[in-house]
Amino acid sequence: MSYDPDNVFAKILRGELPCKKVHETEHALAFHDINPLTPVHVLVIPKGAYTDFADFTANAGPEEICGFWQAVHDVARMTGVEDSGFRIVANKGADAGQIVFHFHVHVFGGRPVSGSMVRPARD
Numbered sequence: 001m002s003y004d005p006d007n008v009f010a011k012i013l014r015g016e017l018p019c020k021k022v023h024e025t026e027h028a029l030a031f032h033d034i035n036p037l038t039p040v041h042v043l044v045i046p047k048g049a050y051t052d053f054a055d056f057t058a059n060a061g062p063e064e065i066c067g068f069w070q071a072v073h074d075v076a077r078m079t080g081v082e083d084s085g086f087r088i089v090a091n092k093g094a095d096a097g098q099i100v101f102h103f104h105v106h107v108f109g110g111r112p113v114s115g116s117m118v119r120p121a122r123d
């Protein structure tokens with residue numbers, strides 16, 4: 001899949017759509033999810049144009065990858081969930097339910113999130 005520069009996260013990165021910013025670094029932007037599923041539900045996105053986890057991991061440079069994951073850790077610390085615990089999720093593709101095709105990681109926390117967040121598989 002090619003990257004669509006008009007996806008909503010690209011528009012947020014360009015300042016064309018608003019967001020509730022949590023954190024910004026050279027390599028990443030973090031903001032509250034518009035439809036939070038947990039008390040802390042923050043999305044972390046790289047500044048580069050990557051459709052999903054596989055595209056990012058295959059094509060981003062080592063500094064981008066390292067800077068991105070450091071920003072994810074920053075968000076856990078800054079939102080106060082580092083000690084209580086948190087879950088990080090990256091949906092990739094249709095079966096995972098990805099709806100925005102700019103790579104992003106969800107940071108879920110602020111309440112127990114240890115149960116399954118997906119339906120059990122059927123035969």
Ligand code: 5GP
Nearest residue numbers: 008019031032033034035091097098099100
């Ligand atoms: P995924 O692609 O991993 O399934 O999820 C995309 C996430 O982006 C969803 O949790 C959805 O609520 C969130 N989202 C979609 N559009 C916007 C938006 O315009 N602003 C923000 N802050 N979040 C959004």
